[in-house]
Amino acid sequence: MKRGSRQWLVRSVLAAALAVFQLACGTERLEGPNQEQGPGQVSQAVSTCEKRTMSGGFRTILHFNNPLAPCVVGSDSTRDLTIRNELVRLIDNVPAGSVIRGTWYSLSDTETAIPAALVRAQSRGAVVQVSVDGGAGVPAAGSAARSYFDQLTHKRICPSTTGCLSSNSGAAHTKAWTFSRTTYPGETTTTTYVVWVGSYNMTNGADGNAGFNNSATLYNNQSLYNFVRDYLENMYAMSPRYSDYYDTSLTPARGFYMDESASVYVSPELNSDLVVQRIDADVWTPATGCVVRVINPHFTYERRAVTQQLITMKNGGCNVAVIVNHIDQTEYDRLKAAGIPMKALKVSGGDRVHDKLMAIYAKKEGSTTWAYRVYTGSHNFSPGSLTGGDDIFVRLGEETGTSHPMYDAVLAHFNDGWNSPYAVTITGAN
Numbered sequence: 001m002k003r004g005s006r007q008w009l010v011r012s013v014l015a016a017a018l019a020v021f022q023l024a025c026g027t028e029r030l031e032g033p034n035q036e037q038g039p040g041q042v043s044q045a046v047s048t049c050e051k052r053t054m055s056g057g058f059r060t061i062l063h064f065n066n067p068l069a070p071c072v073v074g075s076d077s078t079r080d081l082t083i084r085n086e087l088v089r090l091i092d093n094v095p096a097g098s099v100i101r102g103t104w105y106s107l108s109d110t111e112t113a114i115p116a117a118l119v120r121a122q123s124r125g126a127v128v129q130v131s132v133d134g135g136a137g138v139p140a141a142g143s144a145a146r147s148y149f150d151q152l153t154h155k156r157i158c159p160s161t162t163g164c165l166s167s168n169s170g171a172a173h174t175k176a177w178t179f180s181r182t183t184y185p186g187e188t189t190t191t192t193y194v195v196w197v198g199s200y201n202m203t204n205g206a207d208g209n210a211g212f213n214n215s216a217t218l219y220n221n222q223s224l225y226n227f228v229r230d231y232l233e234n235m236y237a238m239s240p241r242y243s244d245y246y247d248t249s250l251t252p253a254r255g256f257y258m259d260e261s262a263s264v265y266v267s268p269e270l271n272s273d274l275v276v277q278r279i280d281a282d283v284w285t286p287a288t289g290c291v292v293r294v295i296n297p298h299f300t301y302e303r304r305a306v307t308q309q310l311i312t313m314k315n316g317g318c319n320v321a322v323i324v325n326h327i328d329q330t331e332y333d334r335l336k337a338a339g340i341p342m343k344a345l346k347v348s349g350g351d352r353v354h355d356k357l358m359a360i361y362a363k364k365e366g367s368t369t370w371a372y373r374v375y376t377g378s379h380n381f382s383p384g385s386l387t388g389g390d391d392i393f394v395r396l397g398e399e400t401g402t403s404h405p406m407y408d409a410v411l412a413h414f415n416d417g418w419n420s421p422y423a424v425t426i427t428g429a430n
Contacts, residue, residue, distance in 0.1 A: 049082040051409035056261030056397035058221045059184065062406060064413045065200065065213040067352060068345070068420045078347050079209045083200045084113055086215070091117040093183040095190055096125030101232040102177040103164065106136035106201035106208070109143035114202050119151045128152055131235040133172040134160035156236050163390030164235035166268045167243050170389025175200060175378045178229045184219055193225035194218070197394050199356045199378055211354040212295065212345060212417055216376055216396060218262055227257035227264060235390065244270045260397050267379065267391040273305040274386060274393050275379065282373055283365035286316020290362040293414045295355040299327040302383035307331045311338040318362065323417050325351040329429035342426040345417050352422065356380060359410040372399040372407035
């Protein structure tokens with residue numbers, strides 16, 4: 001159809017009228033880059049910093065930091081305390097006699113909210129046990145955060161050149177917590193077996209409340225809790241140590257847990273790409289209408305298998321788009337040649353991407369079913385997250401039909417960044 005045709009003009013006028021109607025009714029349509037609507041797919045109307053839903057039959061809450069439009073404004077207009085405040089809430093509602101286990105990569109000298117909450121929990125009789133990266137995880141002597149960190153009775157500082165479990169060169173990069181008892185938001189009765197995983201570091205920088213970050217909290221899943229608890233216990237013990245933690249050749253296999261609500265995969269892994277394996281395991285069939293959205297701070301040459309997976313889905317008909325702050329020229333060239341658009345998020349020249357998120361909507365192989373899946377965790381698309389230190393990649397429960405709130409929430413979060421005035425089109429290595 002020629003652009004100047006009368007038919008095109010009528011369609012344009014109708015589309016504009018519909019957009020005005022949607023805005024007037026408070027139902028602004030979420031549009032990603034050239035987003036296509038697949039069979040049964042609906043648009044998420046409103047972005048959110050919190051989504052309460054179910055994943056595989058278990059209560060699950062997703063939280064998102066958006067420093068470009070904060071839900072909980074921090075010390076300036078480009079900081080969001082949403083995830084920090086939720087972690088503090090979880091900790092503050094742990095009763096005496098319960099156990100908190102956690103591991104973190106980075107803690108700023110001035111970021112006291114979470115370590116102070118841990119000290120409060122310890123003071124009222126909860127057991128608090130943490131393992132931290134031996135570099136960025138330890139605040140400077142004499143700092144405000146260090147004053148609380150030093151009060152924790154059960155803490156382990158992992159080596160500064162490896163992970164807590166990994167014997168390879170790397171870092172203790174996992175961000176995960178378990179709570180034997182705490183409360184669900186708005187409830188006073190405690191609930192059991194709570195697991196928190198995410199990308200959020202306890203900093204005032206882009207890896208913390210000044211960056212795009214996300215978390216997932218799952219309630220009452222005892223089997224998932226037991227797996228993550230045992231993983232955190234091993235990190236705390238720093239023994240045994242592994243150069244290859246994920247190993248399916250063993251009996252029993254090591255380094256992963258799977259169920260309908262969440263599956264967890266642990267690095268280091270030397271023989272495959274954990275991310276590509278998980279996408280392949282979901283047996284997606286690329287086709288017109290398929291949507292793939294990725295937010296990750298790193299795309300490196302060493303993880304070119306991830307790049308190739310996205311290109312394969314794009315070539316099969318998927319609408320693929322990527323938000324990234326650091327990309328090697330080789331991977332930029334590959335994605336660009338495939339027609340995959342890329343943007344970075346920057347404020348005053350500073351990077352603001354720290355999510356490790358992927359959302360896929362596609363047909364399942366060998367069937368007519370279309371499904372939705374969110375992948376999260378602390379895993380960068382870099383060699384450090386795969387073969388270096390400690391890290392986790394998490395696959396949340398599959399969603400089908402007309403209700404897919406986890407996918408919708410991630411799509412909204414992606415579009416908050418993509419459509420932001422701080423989004424910058426990438427034109428080469430970044």
